[in-house]
Amino acid sequence: MTQLRWGQATDTGQVRSINQDSMHADAPLFVVADGMGGHRGGEVASAVAIETLLGSLAEPSTAALVESVQIANGTVFQRAQDDAELRGMGTTLCAVALVSDEAGERLGLVNVGDSRVYLLRGGALSQLTEDHSLVESLVRQGRITEDEALVHPQRNILTRALGISASVDVDAWEMPAVTGDRYLLCSDGLFNEVEPPVIEATLRKLADPSEAAHELVRLANEGGGRDNITAVVLDVVEGAGAAATATRMTAAAEPDLGSLGAPADTAPQPVVALPPTPAAEAEAAAATGVADVATDVGGLAGGDPPPVASPSSAEPERKRRRVTWRVLVFLVVLVSLVVGVGWLVSSYASGSYFVAFDGDEVVIEQGRPGGFLFWEPSIEQRTGTVRDELRPVAVERVEAESSQGSLGEAEDLVQNLERTSSKPGA
Numbered sequence: 001m002t003q004l005r006w007g008q009a010t011d012t013g014q015v016r017s018i019n020q021d022s023m024h025a026d027a028p029l030f031v032v033a034d035g036m037g038g039h040r041g042g043e044v045a046s047a048v049a050i051e052t053l054l055g056s057l058a059e060p061s062t063a064a065l066v067e068s069v070q071i072a073n074g075t076v077f078q079r080a081q082d083d084a085e086l087r088g089m090g091t092t093l094c095a096v097a098l099v100s101d102e103a104g105e106r107l108g109l110v111n112v113g114d115s116r117v118y119l120l121r122g123g124a125l126s127q128l129t130e131d132h133s134l135v136e137s138l139v140r141q142g143r144i145t146e147d148e149a150l151v152h153p154q155r156n157i158l159t160r161a162l163g164i165s166a167s168v169d170v171d172a173w174e175m176p177a178v179t180g181d182r183y184l185l186c187s188d189g190l191f192n193e194v195e196p197p198v199i200e201a202t203l204r205k206l207a208d209p210s211e212a213a214h215e216l217v218r219l220a221n222e223g224g225g226r227d228n229i230t231a232v233v234l235d236v237v238e239g240a241g242a243a244a245t246a247t248r249m250t251a252a253a254e255p256d257l258g259s260l261g262a263p264a265d266t267a268p269q270p271v272v273a274l275p276p277t278p279a280a281e282a283e284a285a286a287a288t289g290v291a292d293v294a295t296d297v298g299g300l301a302g303g304d305p306p307p308v309a310s311p312s313s314a315e316p317e318r319k320r321r322r323v324t325w326r327v328l329v330f331l332v333v334l335v336s337l338v339v340g341v342g343w344l345v346s347s348y349a350s351g352s353y354f355v356a357f358d359g360d361e362v363v364i365e366q367g368r369p370g371g372f373l374f375w376e377p378s379i380e381q382r383t384g385t386v387r388d389e390l391r392p393v394a395v396e397r398v399e400a401e402s403s404q405g406s407l408g409e410a411e412d413l414v415q416n417l418e419r420t421s422s423k424p425g426a
Helices: 041-056 062-082 134-140 146-150 196-205 209-222 278-288 315-320 325-350 392-400 407-419
Strands: 003-011 021-026 029-036 093-101 104-112 116-121 124-127 171-176 182-186 229-238 247-250 353-358 361-366 378-386
Touching: 003 021, 003 209, 021 041, 021 229, 029 041, 029 182, 029 229, 041 062, 041 093, 062 093, 062 104, 062 171, 093 116, 093 182, 104 116, 116 196, 124 196, 134 146, 182 196, 182 209, 196 209, 209 229, 353 378, 353 392, 353 407, 361 407, 378 407, 392 407
Parallel strands: none
Antiparallel strands: 003 229, 021 029, 029 093, 093 104, 104 171, 116 124, 116 182, 171 247, 182 229, 353 361, 361 378
16 A cells, blocks of 8 residues: 655745745645736635645545546636636645556646646656646747746736636646655746755655755745745655656647747746756755755655656756857857947048148148047148148138048149149249
């Protein structure tokens, strides 16, 4: 028979005035819901969803769990229709339940939205759920890269949430009940503030699930606490299952990006993939100051079974790599623009000539009369003609310092002035 132990923690965070997260942690069902909408709409939505889920779960099966989530969606949706103050409210939801049939006991998982379920197995952390968000859908369809998703202006928009419409698709899986497995259910207020290696190191280091949950919430607050934070840590103390790949029970279709769900009242939600690499362990240890990252979690069964749904080890590298080819192109264009503008300004400032007096001598200067920005005119040619040799009308023309299109035009002007000068014999 499968035996479980668990711990939970939640906090309003450093910015929000109320906690719109709700949770339930008691065998056989563990749930985290992150509400959104209005001053109290999110708080009501998440609470109603969990209350309905608990009241409608008729049997210990994944199919029944999915049906209960859909019932909860209808309840939240109807509540919003009936109360104008709650109009537009919704909630994410992720849950893990102990299910069984003639084949034995397993763990059933469901999720709608971007609250997440992680699995720590053999010391390596993997994200089991997929975020139902606009940017994650675009990444899966190959329309944007993961780097672009991190800074996308619509990265806080959900494509699925409970209560937004009368029906909802629910993602569901079944996992074997493997002794030593540790599950983390959390809202985005946790994983948006705490880096994956730190989450992994914390779950590895703290054997007591309650201590681990509270420490993760503390770290999220320390990281900024810009949203409500909820964490449920669930340990499989004894289970009859063997490590195996998760079985996807319900395949939800990709959302129609032309008809998106409601904007989430949450911070930006990057997609994080977690591979079981030794490098991640070392990075986690350095980030948290953990001296012994190899400590067994709570003395649970060890071994190194293969992680479930573990993504490519290249994915964290893609997440950390901020300089993309688009950034490089932008920098090249920016530098070219700056150089081009500088060349244009320089050409304008030095591209003309004018005749002026340097003391009493008539000279030809290159540049703009009076200078332009920090470009000052310079003497290009001295004529030898002095003020007293010019007629008054010629003196006035020189003093006007009118611009000439070229050096040749300036020289022609000087010759005209000299032809009308009062030199002896002129």
